[in-house]
Amino acid sequence: MLAALVAAVLIPGGLWARGKTGNARIKVDIERQKGEIDRNIYGNFVEHLGRCIYGGLYEPGSPLSDEKGYRRDVLEATRALRTSLVRWPGGNFVSGYHWEDGIGPQAGRPTRIDLAWGFRESNAFGTDEFVEWCRRAATEPYFCVNLGTGTMDEARNWVEYCNVEKGTYWSDLRRRNGYEKPHKVKYWALGNEMDGQWQMGHKNAEDYGKFALETAKLMKWIDRDIKLVVAGSSDYNGNWIDWNRTVLEYLKNHADYIALHNYVENRSNDYYKFMATTRFAEKAIRITEGLIAEAMTKAERKDPIYIAFDEYNVWYRAKGEEGNEEVYNLEDALVVSTFLNIFVRNAHVVKMANMAQLVNVIAPIFSTKEGSWYQTIFYPLQLFATHCHGTSLDTFVDCDTYALGGERIPYLDVSAAYDNEAGEVIVNVTNRHREQAITTDILCQTGRFGGKATVYEVNGPDIKAENSMTRQAVKTVTKEAQARGDRFTYAFPAHSFTLIRIPVVTD
Numbered sequence: 307m308l309a310a311l312v313a314a315v316l317i318p319g320g321l322w323a324r325g326k327t328g329n330a331r332i333k334v335d336i337e338r339q340k341g342e343i344d345r346n347i348y349g350n351f352v353e354h355l356g357r358c359i360y361g362g363l364y365e366p367g368s369p370l371s372d373e374k375g376y377r378r379d380v381l382e383a384t385r386a387l388r389t390s391l392v393r394w395p396g397g398n399f400v401s402g403y404h405w406e407d408g409i410g411p412q413a414g415r416p417t418r419i420d421l422a423w424g425f426r427e428s429n430a431f432g433t434d435e436f437v438e439w440c441r442r443a444a445t446e447p448y449f450c451v452n453l454g455t456g457t458m459d460e461a462r463n464w465v466e467y468c469n470v471e472k473g474t475y476w477s478d479l480r481r482r483n484g485y486e487k488p489h490k491v492k493y494w495a496l497g498n499e500m501d502g503q504w505q506m507g508h509k510n511a512e513d514y515g516k517f518a519l520e521t522a523k524l525m526k527w528i529d530r531d532i533k534l535v536v537a538g539s540s541d542y543n544g545n546w547i548d549w550n551r552t553v554l555e556y557l558k559n560h561a562d563y564i565a566l567h568n569y570v571e572n573r574s575n576d577y578y579k580f581m582a583t584t585r586f587a588e589k590a591i592r593i594t595e596g597l598i599a600e601a602m603t604k605a606e607r608k609d610p611i612y613i614a615f616d617e618y619n620v621w622y623r624a625k626g627e628e629g630n631e632e633v634y635n636l637e638d639a640l641v642v643s644t645f646l647n648i649f650v651r652n653a654h655v656v657k658m659a660n661m662a663q664l665v666n667v668i669a670p671i672f673s674t675k676e677g678s679w680y681q682t683i684f685y686p687l688q689l690f691a692t693h694c695h696g697t698s699l700d701t702f703v704d705c706d707t708y709a710l711g712g713e714r715i716p717y718l719d720v721s722a723a724y725d726n727e728a729g730e731v732i733v734n735v736t737n738r739h740r741e742q743a744i745t746t747d748i749l750c751q752t753g754r755f756g757g758k759a760t761v762y763e764v765n766g767p768d769i770k771a772e773n774s775m776t777r778q779a780v781k782t783v784t785k786e787a788q789a790r791g792d793r794f795t796y797a798f799p800a801h802s803f804t805l806i807r808i809p810v811v812t813d
């Protein structure tokens with residue numbers, strides 16, 4: 307009794323009323339399934355912005371590049387990240403992009419002024435270069451069409467160029483350009499952030515809804531197998547709920563996903579506030595899920611509409627600077643891990659997510675003329691993409707909380723999955739506590755734990771620790787432990803992200 311009282315006094319937040327052992331608790335039950343985790347929630351994004359494409363993916367003449375000009379080290383890092391699909395070519399850039407500029411012999415391609423970011427676009431890297439890069443990176447292309455300054459014809463011709471085998475103007479042009487086989491691009495976004503005043507060709511919801519619907523019809527008539535992503539709102543200061551409702555109303559029979567975007571920041575340098583910023587993303591998902599349900603009551607189609615969270619990250623230090631080359635620290639990596647927890651927790655409706663971006667520009671991979679290295683945010687994404695597959699589980703979490711603006715924020719942010727093939731549960735835990743490890747009982751509700759658990763921990767010396775070309779201060783460390791019976795007790799270290807794979811026996 308006295309010992310419990312002392313623990314309650316000594317440990318910030320107190321550990322009273324926490325069951326027999328006084329530990330935090332996470333209950334996992336392989337029968338409480340929320341939905342299949344789509345591999346596409348571990349995607350990225352590359353835009354013609356700063357050194358993302360030129361100097362990132364593509365640098366002809368560099369000793370680090372292959373015969374086609376693709377940076378070999380960046381390809382290797384992308385494969386190591388196991389990114390499932392990559393969105394291209396923007397972003398804001400796409401709203402002034404005309405894809406025909408970027409095909410055929412490179413010498414004949416026009417240089418254009420890009421009005422989104424204010425630079426010159428040589429068009430040396432275009433459709434065929436991107437698709438070929440994706441093949442080498444073992445990832446899938448996801449295109450975004452120009453619904454700002456572009457036309458419906460441009461959009462449907464792009465589908466024809468990429469996906470029709472032969473015998474038409476655009477497919478035969480692709481073949482003459484050296485690509486006999488169709489690119490088979492499955493995922494297409496109907497414009498980018500069209501609700502934003504900053505967007506070239508910005509529209510109101512009605513105008514965008516009508517235009518996107520007519521474009522969608524033409525694109526699907528060219529190739530019925532493509533999947534379309536309607537642009538949801540990204541301007542959360544505006545009437546974002548009305549926008550999403552309106553565009554879903556227009557596209558309810560044609561779009562397969564609605565896009566959400568969210569960037570978070572820590573300008574006020576308030577660690578605990580920053581750690582809770584991604585809660586808004588979960589709220590936006592819940593609200594949009596409701597709007598989808600509403601639209602579906604009036605739809606003719608029966609297959610569901612999902613959410614594509616196709617831009618997310620931490621972005622504030624380098625925002626507005628020419629290169630937008632954010633250098634990330636440990637606290638950023640923890641925040642990214644909470645985004646990923648959210649996508650897994652909502653795997654029944656979030657079927658695609660793309661970290662913005664992939665290389666140099668607000669990115670997990672950083673390249674220089676000499677080589678490339680992993681930013682802190684690389685590690686949680688790599689762990690999720692490598693290990694967190696199967697079915698998302700509905701978990702129960704009981705842990706201490708902290709106060710933030712009238713809300714209570716749990717120190718532990720948790721998601722879980724059941725990998726049926728491996729017979730393992732995957733438990734993902736971000737410990738937001740800056741100073742304290744949190745000892746936690748992970749309780750198995752169906753079957754029992756049986757065997758060697760593998761623990762992957764992302765952590766570093768302090769929350770501001772950064773990586774560089776010469777030092778990986780923040781990285782993944784792997785450990786093993788025995789897990790048997792109905793309880794596995796683990797102390798999640800202060801300011802850490804941990805992914806644990808634990809075998810479950812059900813007979």
Ligand code: AHR
Binds near residue numbers: 353398498662
């Ligand atoms: O990822 C950077 C930019 O952020 C994208 O171009 C735009 O879509 C968003 O506002």
